[in-house]
Amino acid sequence: MVNDNTKKFNGIPLAILDLAPIKEGSNATESFEESVELAQHAESWGYNRYWLAEHHNMPGIASSATSVLIGHIAGKTNHMRIGSGGIMLPNHATIVIAEQFGTLESIYPGRIDLGLGRAPGTDQAAAYALRRTLHAGPEEFPMQVNELQDYFSEEPVSRVRAIPGQGLDIPIWLLGSSDFSARLAAEKGLRFSFASHFAPAYLLAALKLYRDNFKPTEKLEKPYAMVGVNVIAADTDEKAQYLATSHQLQFFNIRKGISTKLQHPVKNMDEIWTPMEKAAVEESLDPNTTIIGGPETVKEKLNRIQEVTKADEIIISSQIYSLEDRLRSYEIISELMS
Known part of the structure; x- marks a missing residue:
């Protein structure tokens, strides 16, 4: 799960979550160009993985076709793990996700992660447009995860097979902001990532439960937990506060x-x-999981998060x-890694 070129911060790898932001005065084309540049720098700086998140109907986020963008970023990098943080599984037929990620893993073997969420990643109107019905909701998420695992197994129980996909070892992660996915990840022996970068309140309780x-x-012989953190780093605390x-x-x-x-x-x-x-706003952007400052401030607060959460990885x-x-922010963080 940790590639050979990864550097570490206090013994653990660091990862990047890219929302492919569309800036005021810009467009999706420029967003994707910037994501490629960030990913290439991140790889050279020693980050372990680079994830993209599925959102819909949001003018400021370009990563709606998440699988397509993962393939684009993977094709522009060489060894860093690329994946979803995450695919909102209730929006999709599980066979489609199995085939998409089976295709990605076949093109970029050993580099693809499949992080799964159970929220729609959008509003109700867009969720309806994606699913055509809201009768199948997040409560069916455990069944969908089972279906997805079956499509990737060597001997699927279904008559329908995911080709490519069948027999491929694609790491599955469950993502969550409450105890639901923590409990399910523990039960199924899967990797778990908590969205503390926007929902910090239940972080420690969810990690303990998991x-x-x-x-x-x-x-997976033992639990592997990744914690989401916002970091806005700059050469001075004052500039970071501005950014x-x-x-x-x-x-x-x-x-x-x-x-x-x-x-x-x-x-x-x-x-x-x-x-x-x-x-x-500060309820979501808790100072414990939203770090704003210069290099020393960032180092001190990342140390604190690692000590408190005992995270196996920080994204x-x-x-x-x-x-x-943005590049300078991630470069400053990389300078704290060895």
Whole structure:
């Protein structure tokens, strides 16, 4: 699960979660070009994996056709693991995901991860457009995971086979922001990633539940937990605070029910939000899992997260407007790795 070129931070690998942001004044084409550049730099800096997330009907996120974009990024890199963080399985027929990821693994053997979520990654109207019905919902997620595992097995029980896909060893991860996927990942002996970068409240409880109830399998003998963290790093704390306003604006607008492209940073958020609105945003962007600062601040807080969570890996999201500043943020983090 850790490639030979990976560097480590205090003994654990670091990964990148890319939402393929579409910036104000830009478009999806430029977003994909920037994702390729970021992925190529990330590979050279020693990051272990690069994940892309499925979202729909969001003007500021370009990764809706997640499998297609994974293939694009994998084709522009050489050895870093590329995967989904995640595929929202209730949106899809499981055979389609098995075939798509079977195809990806066949083209890029040993490099593909399949992270699965049970939320729609969108609003109800878009979820209906994706599924054509809302009768099959997140409660059927465990059955869908079973179906997907069967399609990848050497001897499927179904008459329908995933070709390519059958017999391929593609690591499956369950993603979650509550105890549901933590419990299911433990029961099935799968890797688990917690979305603490936007839902920090249940992080420690979910990790404990996962580890306490984990059932070993042939493919995974002990629990493997990855923790999501926002990091906005810059050469000074002051510049990082400025850059972070783009991320804060994104969550502020989401709270207000407004979907926008990623906004240019602003000098003073207090001129935009009220104290109550600021507090509401900070519920999602908890200081424990949203790190904003210069190199020493980032190092100290990453150390703290690792100590508290005992994470096997940390995956980092950095919603920064300028590509130059986003690259510098991930470069600063990479300089903390050995």
